[in-house]
Amino acid sequence: MLSMFVDFLFPPRCPSCKSYVERRGGFCGACTRRLTGLRTVARSVDAVSYLAGIWALGYYREGVRDLLRTLKYRREKSVLPYLHGMLAAGEAVLMQLPEQIVAVPVPLAPARAHERGFNQTELIFAPWLKAHGIAFESLLVRSRETAPLYEFSREERRRELRGAFVCANGAQIAGRHILLLDDIMTTGTTLLECARTLKRAGAENIYALVLASEHS
Ligand SMILES: [Zn+2]
Structure with missing residues (x-):
């Protein structure tokens, strides 16, 4: 009635x-046709050896881009239902993953996390993971601040991010299947560096799922 x-x-x-x-x-x-659509982007990224699969749920274009900016820079959580709606297509990804899997958000730089007060990736994916009984564990942390990457080339990004992530204290990683989560994927360098760090700590298979990617 109220609604x-x-x-x-x-x-x-x-x-x-x-x-x-x-x-x-x-x-x-x-807009649904223009902005959403589950796809695998593994072949668009080089050096995918650390990642067994990369999926994107939508396109990083005007529309999705504005929603994400509103969430991140204006900290308006009222846009979350629209982003949550995009995750329904992720069902098809889960069917391709091992049953025992843990979700790991790409960690924010400490200064950004402090200023924002939340990690947007956690807010976007948390209800969906809960509905599917997948645990969220912050197994990675940033070891240092990194420069903003948007104007960097792929090679510059790789150099800037090398060693920027470390495993969290006491994190159980060896032998586990991991689903890396992030809001946006551009070159894939961040996901790759996270995966590399997890792999070196003994992770079994690592997959990545992002809300939006520039790749078609
Ligand atoms: Zn529209």
Whole structure:
């Protein structure tokens, strides 16, 4: 009843193009087609040897990009339902993974985590992981601050990130299957460096799932 009243006052709109939609919390049909779509991006990245598979749930384009920026820089958690809606397609990924798997978020730089107050990747994936009975463990931490990567080439990113992650104190990694999670994938360098760190600590198979990627 209350929701009908809210819908009357504030009819649900697509968060990307602002056109009216039937149900609150999703993109319109055109934006769904433009912004979402599960795909494997493993072949777009070089040196995938540490990662047994990389999947993206959506495209890092205007729409998804704005939602993520609103969450990260304006710290507005009201956009989370739209991002949560994109995870439904992840079901198909889970069917390809070993049953015993632990989810590990890519850790933020300490300064950024402190300023933001949360790791957006955890907020995006937590309800979905819980619904599927997958534990979230912060097995990785940043060992040092790194420069912002957006203007770096792939080689510069690799150099900047080398050794930037270490295993958390007392982390149980040997022999485990791990699903790395991140909000955005650009060159894949961050995921690769995380996977390299986990592999050296004895992880069995490492997979990666990101909300949005620039790769098609
Ligand atoms: Zn739309």
